[in-house]
Amino acid sequence: xxxxxxxxxxxxxxxxxxxxxxxxxxxxxxxxxxxxxxxxxxxxxxxxxxxxxxxxxxxxxxxxxxxxxxxxxxxxxxxxxxxxxxxxxxxxxxxxxxxxxxxxxxxxxxxxxxxxxxxxxxxxxxxxxxxxxxxxxxxxxxxxxxxxxxxxxxxxxxxxxxxxxxxxxxxxxxxxxxxxxxxxxxxxxxxxxxxxxxxxxxxxxxxxxxxxxxxx
Amino acid sequence: xxxxxxxxxxxxxxxxxxxxxxxxxxxxxxxxxxxxxxxxxxxxxxxxxxxxxxxxxxxxxxxxxxxxxxxxxxxxxxxxxxxxxxxxxxxxxxxxxxxxxxxxxxxxxxxxxxxxxxxxxxxxxxxxxxxxxxxxxxxxxxxxxxxxxxxxxxxxxxxxxxxxxxxxxxxxxxxxxxxxxxxxxxxxxxxxxxxxxxxxxxxxxxxxxxxxxxxxxxxxxxxxxxxxxxxxxxxxxxxxxxxxxxxxxxxxxxxxxxxxxxxxxxxxxxxxxxxxxxxxxxxxxxxxxxxxxxxxxxxxxxxxxxxxxxxxxxxxxxxxxxxxxxxxxxxxxxxxxxxxxxxxxxxxxxxxxxxxxxxxxxxxxxxxxxxxxxxxxxxxxxxxxxxxxxxxxxxxxxxxxxxxxxxxxxxxxxxxxxxxxxxxxxxxxxxxxxxxxxxxxxxxxxxxxxxxxxxxxxxxxxxxxxxxxxxxxxxxxxxxxxxxxxxxxxxxxxxxxxxxxxxxxxxxxxxxxxxx
Numbered sequence: 001x002x003x004x005x006x007x008x009x010x011x012x013x014x015x016x017x018x019x020x021x022x023x024x025x026x027x028x029x030x031x032x033x034x035x036x037x038x039x040x041x042x043x044x045x046x047x048x049x050x051x052x053x054x055x056x057x058x059x060x061x062x063x064x065x066x067x068x069x070x071x072x073x074x075x076x077x078x079x080x081x082x083x084x085x086x087x088x089x090x091x092x093x094x095x096x097x098x099x100x101x102x103x104x105x106x107x108x109x110x111x112x113x114x115x116x117x118x119x120x121x122x123x124x125x126x127x128x129x130x131x132x133x134x135x136x137x138x139x140x141x142x143x144x145x146x147x148x149x150x151x152x153x154x155x156x157x158x159x160x161x162x163x164x165x166x167x168x169x170x171x172x173x174x175x176x177x178x179x180x181x182x183x184x185x186x187x188x189x190x191x192x193x194x195x196x197x198x199x200x201x202x203x204x205x206x207x208x209x210x211x212x213x214x215x216x
Numbered sequence: 217x218x219x220x221x222x223x224x225x226x227x228x229x230x231x232x233x234x235x236x237x238x239x240x241x242x243x244x245x246x247x248x249x250x251x252x253x254x255x256x257x258x259x260x261x262x263x264x265x266x267x268x269x270x271x272x273x274x275x276x277x278x279x280x281x282x283x284x285x286x287x288x289x290x291x292x293x294x295x296x297x298x299x300x301x302x303x304x305x306x307x308x309x310x311x312x313x314x315x316x317x318x319x320x321x322x323x324x325x326x327x328x329x330x331x332x333x334x335x336x337x338x339x340x341x342x343x344x345x346x347x348x349x350x351x352x353x354x355x356x357x358x359x360x361x362x363x364x365x366x367x368x369x370x371x372x373x374x375x376x377x378x379x380x381x382x383x384x385x386x387x388x389x390x391x392x393x394x395x396x397x398x399x400x401x402x403x404x405x406x407x408x409x410x411x412x413x414x415x416x417x418x419x420x421x422x423x424x425x426x427x428x429x430x431x432x433x434x435x436x437x438x439x440x441x442x443x444x445x446x447x448x449x450x451x452x453x454x455x456x457x458x459x460x461x462x463x464x465x466x467x468x469x470x471x472x473x474x475x476x477x478x479x480x481x482x483x484x485x486x487x488x489x490x491x492x493x494x495x496x497x498x499x500x501x502x503x504x505x506x507x508x509x510x511x512x513x514x515x516x517x518x519x520x521x522x523x524x525x526x527x528x529x530x531x532x533x534x535x536x537x538x539x540x541x542x543x544x545x546x547x548x549x550x551x552x553x554x555x556x557x558x559x560x561x562x563x564x565x566x567x568x569x570x571x572x573x574x575x576x577x578x579x580x581x582x583x584x585x586x587x588x589x590x591x592x593x594x595x596x597x598x599x600x601x602x603x604x605x606x607x608x609x610x611x612x613x614x615x616x617x618x619x620x621x622x623x624x625x626x627x628x629x630x631x632x633x634x635x636x637x638x639x640x641x642x643x644x645x646x647x648x649x650x651x652x653x654x655x656x657x658x659x660x661x662x663x664x665x666x667x668x669x670x671x672x673x674x675x676x677x678x679x680x681x682x683x684x685x686x687x688x689x690x691x692x693x694x695x696x697x698x699x700x701x702x703x704x705x706x707x708x709x710x711x712x713x714x715x716x717x718x719x720x721x722x723x724x725x726x727x728x729x730x731x732x
Contacts, residue, residue, distance in 0.1 A: 013523045015559050019530035022552070026537035057519065059605055062646055082526075084519040084603075106526040109533035 005050035005120045006030040010040050010066065011082070012058045016105075020053060027113055029120075037066030044075070049127060051078040051100070051119035053112075056090055064090060067097050076126050078119040082107070129199075136200040139185050147184070150177045154190070155197050247333075248349040254342035256280045256289060268330075268351050270323040281347070287318045291332065292345070320349065328353040370395055377483035383414050385474045400460070400483050402452025415477075423449035423457065430462075437466050438474065447484070459488040495579075498703070503576050505700040506628050509635055510574045516603030520566050524559035531556050569596055572624075573631075579622040579707075583731055586617030586655035586663045593630040593653070604638045606649040617655050617663045619728040621708055626728070629701040629712070633667040633724045636697070639690060640671025640721065662710065662727040670721035674714065682714070701726075 007024045009031055011017050017033045024031045029050070034040040038061055040052075052070075056063040067079055081094045081102035091102045100122060101115045143151060153163045160178065164171040187193035242249050248265025250258055258281050261273040269276075269284050281288045320330040333348035373379055379397025384390070391414035398405050401421045415434060422430050426448035433446045444464040449457050464479030510517075535552045538544035544552075573596060587610075594608050601608050619626075634651060641649045651669050658664040674682065681687040683702050688695035698712075705712045710727040717723045 013527070015527035015555065015562075016523060016530070018555070019527045019534060022534035022538065023530050026534050026541060026543070057603060057605065059602060059607060060647065062605055065646065084515075084522050105522045106529045109530060109537070 006032055007050055008032050008052045010034045011055040023109055037061035041069055048077055049123055051116060051123055053080050056081050056083045056087055078123050080115055080119055133200055136196050142184050147177055147181050151181050155194050250347040252281050252345045252347055265349055285320055329356050378480055380480045381414060383477040397481055421450045423451055458483055458485045502700055505696055506574050509631055512635060513600040516600035517570055519603045520599035521563050524563040527559045528556050577624060581620045581622050583618055583620055584623055586619055587612055589626055590653050590655055593627055597631055597634045605646040606638050608651050611654040613656050615657055618731045619663050620731040621728055625704045629704050632697040632701050637667060637669035640669055661730055663730050664725055664727050666723055666725050668717050668723040670719055674722045
């Protein structure tokens with residue numbers, strides 16, 4: 001399964017599954033159908049992109065439990081919950097657990113499609129941000145200890161002269177290290193370098209709510 | 217006792233020879249005998265008379281007879297003397313004969329009723345009278361007692377709405393029907409007129425719908441059944457319906473020939489109406505129990521109906537989109553429409569099931585298999601169980617477990633128990649929310665149903681109150697579910713109880729008698 005955006009439908013009701021499948025096909029999405037949370041988790045992979053359309057109430061494992069387990073596995077796949085009438089407290093819990101959205105059954109088709117498109121786009125940008133971050137981290141790892149030290153000082157706004165004094169190096173040596181850092185980080189300017197370092201440290205995946213970006 | 221005749225009279229002629237016989241005759245007579253002279257003085261008192269008046273002859277002799285019979289003089293004047301005076305036949309002068317009743321006085325002054333026979337002795341002057349006295353107070357008392365007891369019986373029959381009758385089989389004796397029976401059946405009977413064939417008469421008054429059954433019961437009695445016990449309706453001339461409980465027996469002689477058919481009829485209309493009212497009340501309570509169970513399940517039902525509705529809306533919209541894209545073949549379109557129709561029926565089925573469960577109905581026992589009851593229950597409870605992420609598991613029994621039961625009411629009991637179990641497991645991990653259902657044949661030959669959960673169980677404190685009406689541990693419970701369930705099961709001749717589930721949680725059981 002794949003990096004192309006797929007809508008993962010998790011619902012125990014075959015009629016709901018099949019009708020959703022048709023609906024998403026009508027807007028050109030690939031779909032995968034799972035009868036239960038367990039079945040989904042058994043085959044789930046990190047590289048799955050798109051979004052999950054997840055029924056809140058299922059026998060065995062509820063939608064909330066599945067979401068919890070995905071969180072534990074640091075999934076960033078957006079989740080749209082389908083709820084019944086009167087499931088507001090559950091929906092709140094789902095949102096706190098990082099769901100992008102929820103929609104009440106029976107729903108307006110356009111409404112669901114809009115939310116799915118939104119979630120898929122968000123997933124795409126999250127994934128890009130994550131990839132960029134991973135890329136930057138890879139570059140950071142190519143730096144030597146001295147280069148890393150000088151990078152931090154540069155980013156913190158210290159002039160070469162100050163750095164040279166602090167590290168008891170010649171100003172010339174600092175300049176060489178600094179050039180190597182710019183080269184390895186593929187930074188075009190000091191401002192660019194600062195942005196790369198910030199991107200590596202900070203959470204750019206604002207809306208997903210998954211803050212741990214430890215995957216490399 | 218010596219006959220007090222004048223020496224001359226007695227010692228002459230044939231009387232002399234018979235004197236000892238006469239004396240013995242007087243002593244042996246059961247009635248009291250006295251001889252009274254023309255002045256009313258007692259001249260002789262037999263032993264029986266002494267006993268009757270509680271006096272000694274010696275104390276009475278020479279005293280006026282009014283001491284013993286206060287009305288004697290009057291009676292003598294009005295009855296004996298005129299007749300004696302007019303009578304040309306000397307043998308006819310005893311008109312103060314039997315059947316004349318008057319009062320006697322005992323020595324202690326207590327009056328008692330007597331019957332008098334007085335004869336005037338022929339051929340002597342002045343007159344002498346021979347008085348026969350018969351104590352009839354006992355007979356009077358018996359007559360009175362009988363009259364009273366008959367009156368009491370009639371009153372009792374009227375009060376109790378019971379009538380009785382006798383049909384004679386000899387073809388001669390008139391049939392008898394008590395006044396209350398006649399009233400009950402609304403007949404007009406002219407006294408002294410022949411009653412006619414009572415059997416035919418009764419059958420004619422019976423409600424046409426019941427007549428065949430009653431006639432058959434009469435026939436069975438003739439053919440030798442021990443007794444007859446039947447309820448039916450009668451219609452009286454005012455077209456009013458009464459409910460009758462009829463008991464009858466056939467009395468046979470030593471040769472086994474039917475002699476009499478005797479029976480009682482009891483007007484049970486009031487009781488029947490009261491029973492009906494009670495039944496109606498019970499039905500209403502039971503019904504309200506079902507409504508309230510359904511109320512508790514409303515969210516789950518809404519969810520269950522939502523599923524097909526969601527599918528319908530989504531199928532329709534998806535199909536429209538695909539059609540407008542030119543991406544939907546005729547086959548796919550018709551398959552989708554088929555799906556939509558199916559889902560609509562599915563939603564309708566959920567509603568139909570709930571409606572038929574909650575509809576008011578009169579209890580009607582049917583022959584039904586215990587396993588089937590459980591399967592039906594799962595259909596009914598699935599919605600709610602699904603909504604609460606609870607699994608219902610039937611442990612099927614290979615045996616056929618036929619019971620005679622009102623299906624809706626037994627479903628109500630099962631559903632009530634399942635609902636309680638679902639509620640009891642809300643704090644349990646979803647994977648543990650399992651309710652086991654089972655019907656088996658127990659050691660007593662009854663069909664035993666079990667609903668076992670793994671919820672919070674029942675503490676001894678709760679167990680004490682469990683079956684009390686209005687006791688509930690739920691926020692929105694009526695507290696009637698279990699007490700209604702218990703009365704349903706009792707009405708079916710079973711019992712309902714619970715124990716602790718060794719796996720944790722509670723197990724509820726109830727029995728229904730197995731139908732053969």
